[in-house]
Amino acid sequence: MTGSRQKRVVILGGGFGGVYTAKHLEKALGRRDEFEIVLVNKENYFVFQPMLPEVISGSIGMLDTVSPIRRLLPRTNLHVRDVESIDINSKTITTSPGFRPHAHIIEYDYLVLAMGNVTDFRGLRGLPEHAMPFKNLADAVQLRNHVIRALEEAAIEDDDPELRSQLLTFVVAGGGFSGVEVAAELNDFVREVARNYRSINPTELRVVLVHSQNRILPELSEKLALFAQKILMKRGVEVRLNTKLEAATGEEAILAGGEKIGTRTLVSTVPSSPHPIIDGLDLPKGKNGRLITNSFLEVEGAENIWALGDCAQVPQRDGGFCPPTAQHALRQGRTAAGNIVASIRGGKRSEFTFGGLGQMGALGHHSAVAQIMGVNISGFIAWWIWRTIYLLKLPGWGRRLKVASSWTLDLLLPAELVELKLTGSMGITQEHFEPGEEVFHQGDLGDRIYIIVNGEAEVVREDGDFEIILAKLGSGEYFGEMALLKQSTRGATVRCTAPMDTLSLPKREFSMLAAYLPQMRETLESVMEQRTRANAQKSARG
Numbered sequence: 001m002t003g004s005r006q007k008r009v010v011i012l013g014g015g016f017g018g019v020y021t022a023k024h025l026e027k028a029l030g031r032r033d034e035f036e037i038v039l040v041n042k043e044n045y046f047v048f049q050p051m052l053p054e055v056i057s058g059s060i061g062m063l064d065t066v067s068p069i070r071r072l073l074p075r076t077n078l079h080v081r082d083v084e085s086i087d088i089n090s091k092t093i094t095t096s097p098g099f100r101p102h103a104h105i106i107e108y109d110y111l112v113l114a115m116g117n118v119t120d121f122r123g124l125r126g127l128p129e130h131a132m133p134f135k136n137l138a139d140a141v142q143l144r145n146h147v148i149r150a151l152e153e154a155a156i157e158d159d160d161p162e163l164r165s166q167l168l169t170f171v172v173a174g175g176g177f178s179g180v181e182v183a184a185e186l187n188d189f190v191r192e193v194a195r196n197y198r199s200i201n202p203t204e205l206r207v208v209l210v211h212s213q214n215r216i217l218p219e220l221s222e223k224l225a226l227f228a229q230k231i232l233m234k235r236g237v238e239v240r241l242n243t244k245l246e247a248a249t250g251e252e253a254i255l256a257g258g259e260k261i262g263t264r265t266l267v268s269t270v271p272s273s274p275h276p277i278i279d280g281l282d283l284p285k286g287k288n289g290r291l292i293t294n295s296f297l298e299v300e301g302a303e304n305i306w307a308l309g310d311c312a313q314v315p316q317r318d319g320g321f322c323p324p325t326a327q328h329a330l331r332q333g334r335t336a337a338g339n340i341v342a343s344i345r346g347g348k349r350s351e352f353t354f355g356g357l358g359q360m361g362a363l364g365h366h367s368a369v370a371q372i373m374g375v376n377i378s379g380f381i382a383w384w385i386w387r388t389i390y391l392l393k394l395p396g397w398g399r400r401l402k403v404a405s406s407w408t409l410d411l412l413l414p415a416e417l418v419e420l421k422l423t424g425s426m427g428i429t430q431e432h433f434e435p436g437e438e439v440f441h442q443g444d445l446g447d448r449i450y451i452i453v454n455g456e457a458e459v460v461r462e463d464g465d466f467e468i469i470l471a472k473l474g475s476g477e478y479f480g481e482m483a484l485l486k487q488s489t490r491g492a493t494v495r496c497t498a499p500m501d502t503l504s505l506p507k508r509e510f511s512m513l514a515a516y517l518p519q520m521r522e523t524l525e526s527v528m529e530q531r532t533r534a535n536a537q538k539s540a541r542g
């Protein structure tokens with residue numbers, strides 16, 4: 001390594017684990033400079049995840065759940081980059097390129113792994129395309145905007161009762177803390193703001209919580225979990241137990257066993273998977289792919305590497321392992337920092353012995369459930385304690401003051417209903433279709449051109465009571481160009497016949513490409529003419 005340079009502690013991940021490790025390292029450093037702290041995080045802010053569900057209803061401001069890491073950690077060198085790879089042999093970290101496409105390599109002497117976990121939809125049919133995760137601020141803002149968009153659309157959808165019902169049905173998969181809090185907040189929000197839509201009847205609204213086990217909130221005692229379930233159901237949430245989400249399309253959540261719930265809003269907080277970069281490391285892993293550490297938070301079999309938070313399997317005194325919660329991650333940060341300093345300066349290392357203070361979860365409408373030091377609390381008192389504890393845990397008095405005033409005003413004022421349109425266009429979209437599902441219907445407006453990535457579809461012309469199959473399409477073929485080129489409505493229906501993944505380009509982008517790439521336009525026009533002729537012959541044969 002670079003011999004004379006200062007020792008460097010590199011922390012990967014700026015969540016509860018990483019930020020609190022850096023905070024305690026800064027404290028231990030005091031006025032000295034015997035080591036340097038580097039923290040790499042995707043964003044330049046720390047997210048207070050337990051409050052994210054409140055962003056859906058706007059009961060706290062979007063920026064009040066986050067804090068700039070530079071302000072929290074003034075003596076830490078922050079790299080706002082994605083970690084791309086970790087090389088344990090050469091003790092280097094490679095981060096993603098910035099404005100210039102060259103690799104950025106950081107050497108380390110001491111490494112802290114605190115990258116959390118991910119919600120991984122890979123391998124689940126249609127979920128990568130149609131389910132929304134709920135982990136960070138962007139997810140929360142996107143969900144809020146999407147829900148408001150769905151309500152706006154439903155308010156003016158008179159022709160198609162099926163579409164209207166899909167727009168007014170909201171499905172959340174995962175009955176752990178995050179899924180339950182999201183369902184509760186979503187339910188409160190849609191039911192409150194629906195009053196502003198004269199054409200929406202509150203009885204049309206459905207919020208469904210799908211959970212694979214026999215009770216929600218497995219983190220809590222059965223009594224408290226049942227209480228929470230009762231409250232949710234009283235508020236109108238449909239709780240579906242022993243039910244697994246298996247697949248999705250843009251119009252349906254498909255449950256194991258084949259039942260389909262028509263919806264245009266599917267949020268999934270499951271399955272929670274190991275971080276892919278941690279997964280790729282040649283280090284010992286335990287349950288759910290978490291890095292195995294000893295009680296000093298040192299990764300088993302590795303030198304000068306600590307792991308904590310959701311990506312680590314940390315032993316507890318009672319023989320189990322620490323649950324993936326914020327309260328554990330931030331306290332593990334303190335222990336890890338102390339042990340890193342002990343490694344640098346020499347000294348006694350300390351074990352992580354925290355057993356947890358309890359669990360709390362909000363259920364909307366000024367109620368919550370909590371299990372604090374073994375005591376079960378529910379209802380308004382639990383909600384008040386929940387708010388006070390989280391308020392005091394927020395970093396900085398400025399932020400606490402802002403959140404406290406937002407919460408106070410929220411008690412008096414109606415929920416905010418503004419949809420923030422942050423992107424001018426949706427760009428290329430990936431979609432998944434199941435057999436029998438229509439991509440578009442004859443007579444619809446032409447809004448996109450589609451390319452089949454895999455799967456099959458048929459092009460069908462409806463003629464009175466009859467249907468004529470005009471073509472069968474498969475992988476690599478495209479459709480939907482005619483209505484765009486002719487500026488007309490769809491001349492036929494395209495229906496999926498075998499599970500199909502598509503890429504589609506919106507009309508605006510398609511028109512720009514066609515205008516500036518004349519050869520592309522000519523090719524498409526000649527294919528369109530061939531297809532039109534073939535279709536006319538088939539229709540004539542009838």
Ligand SMILES: Cc1cc2nc3c(=O)[nH]c(=O)nc-3n(C[C@H](O)[C@H](O)[C@H](O)COP(=O)(O)OP(=O)(O)OC[C@H]3O[C@@H](n4cnc5c(N)ncnc54)[C@H](O)[C@@H]3O)c2cc1C
Nearest residue numbers: 013015016017042049050082083116178309310324325326
């Ligand atoms: C909606 C929700 C509600 C929750 N409610 C509660 C609750 O009420 N009580 C409770 O105790 N816990 C709650 N939790 C769980 C708690 O937030 C986590 O246990 C805690 O955040 C774990 O901390 P961490 O540092 O391990 O991971 P995280 O806080 O997830 O931090 C990981 C960090 O690593 C960064 N990162 C990941 N990959 C890369 C990369 N390749 N390059 C650079 N940076 C990267 C991420 O951007 C992130 O900043 C909730 C979680 C969610 C999602």
